[in-house]
Amino acid sequence: MYEASGRRGRSRAVADLSFSSAEVTIVHGSLSNDGESMLASDHALLDLCVTPRPANAQGAFAHHRFERLGDILFVPPGHPLQMRWDGAEVQHSIRCELRGRLAQHRFGERMEWTAPRLSAALDIGSQTVRLLLRRLAEEARTPRRDSKLLVGSIAAQLTIELCRYFEEIAEETAHGGLAPWRLRVIDERLEREALPPSLEELAALCSVSVRQLTRGFLGSRGCTVGQYVHHHRLETVKRLLATQESIKQVADAVGFASTSSLAHAFRRATGLTPRQYQQRIWRSQEAAQPLVAVSPVR
Numbered sequence: 524m525y526e527a528s529g530r531r532g533r534s535r536a537v538a539d540l541s542f543s544s545a546e547v548t549i550v551h552g553s554l555s556n557d558g559e560s561m562l563a564s565d566h567a568l569l570d571l572c573v574t575p576r577p578a579n580a581q582g583a584f585a586h587h588r589f590e591r592l593g594d595i596l597f598v599p600p601g602h603p604l605q606m607r608w609d610g611a612e613v614q615h616s617i618r619c620e621l622r623g624r625l626a627q628h629r630f631g632e633r634m635e636w637t638a639p640r641l642s643a644a645l646d647i648g649s650q651t652v653r654l655l656l657r658r659l660a661e662e663a664r665t666p667r668r669d670s671k672l673l674v675g676s677i678a679a680q681l682t683i684e685l686c687r688y689f690e691e692i693a694e695e696t697a698h699g700g701l702a703p704w705r706l707r708v709i710d711e712r713l714e715r716e717a718l719p720p721s722l723e724e725l726a727a728l729c730s731v732s733v734r735q736l737t738r739g740f741l742g743s744r745g746c747t748v749g750q751y752v753h754h755h756r757l758e759t760v761k762r763l764l765a766t767q768e769s770i771k772q773v774a775d776a777v778g779f780a781s782t783s784s785l786a787h788a789f790r791r792a793t794g795l796t797p798r799q800y801q802q803r804i805w806r807s808q809e810a811a812q813p814l815v816a817v818s819p820v821r
Contacts, residue, residue, distance in 0.1 A: 593646025700743030
């Protein structure tokens with residue numbers, strides 16, 4: 524069982540599916556202003572935030588500095604994660620505890636949780652992991668015949684994908700990458716301005732050549748600069764859409780040439796049009812209003 528404590532706000536589990544291989548929970552709730560929380564588990568725990576993370580959302584494991592949280596984070600067994608954020612937000616998350624023997628062996632006994640791996644756990648940049656978590660959420664919402672077999676299969680695949688992800692982090696660190704301060708500079712630039720930066724601008728900020736930037740970034744984050752910027756750009760779109768701005772204003776703010784180009788990129792990434800996403804967020808905000816304060820989530 525995972526535990527969450529601290530100044531969090533109100534939350535509820537709208538769907539839950541529990542087997543020996545994994546427990547999947549869909550959590551809807553509202554986060555308090557300038558909140559903080561501790562997330563811990565005896566098992567490997569994944570959290571996919573399907574709404575934007577609250578402003579300035581950061582996390583840190585024990586004896587490590589706070590870093591920006593991505594939309595997918597991973598909490599290794601026995602490594603509590605401290606989180607903090609600014610402002611109040613409605614947040615929906617898909618959480619999955621990997622409970623099988625394979626996960627316990629790989630993450631609890633075999634994996635060495637070095638500083639680079641713990642840092643990488645705060646922002647899992649794997650589209651495969653994202654899709655598998657969404658598939659588990661679908662099963663949690665509408666369990667059917669053979670759900671236990673399907674969940675067990677997906678849990679095993681998640682375990683393998685995550686092991687490969689963290690093993691690659693160790694290899695990339697050994698072969699060199701961008702220094703942590705340079706990665707922070709890139710993240711700060713993306714947070715500061717909605718318009719996407721050029722490679723030349725980021726290289727200048729990091730005091731390296733474009734070639735050094737692209738090679739080092741790939742070694743550090745496991746994706747290209749362009750992929751990372753595009754993902755962050757779409758996260759900015761989500762945040763702006765949630766503020767009820769017009770889609771045209773959002774497209775202009777993040778540098779899309781037209782609303783149609785924004786819609787194409789957004790639908791390709793999320794499966795929803797910008798309008799459908801807005802409507803879903805607004806309905807969720809309305810549904811969250813009458814929630815009564817409850818004790819901290821398990």
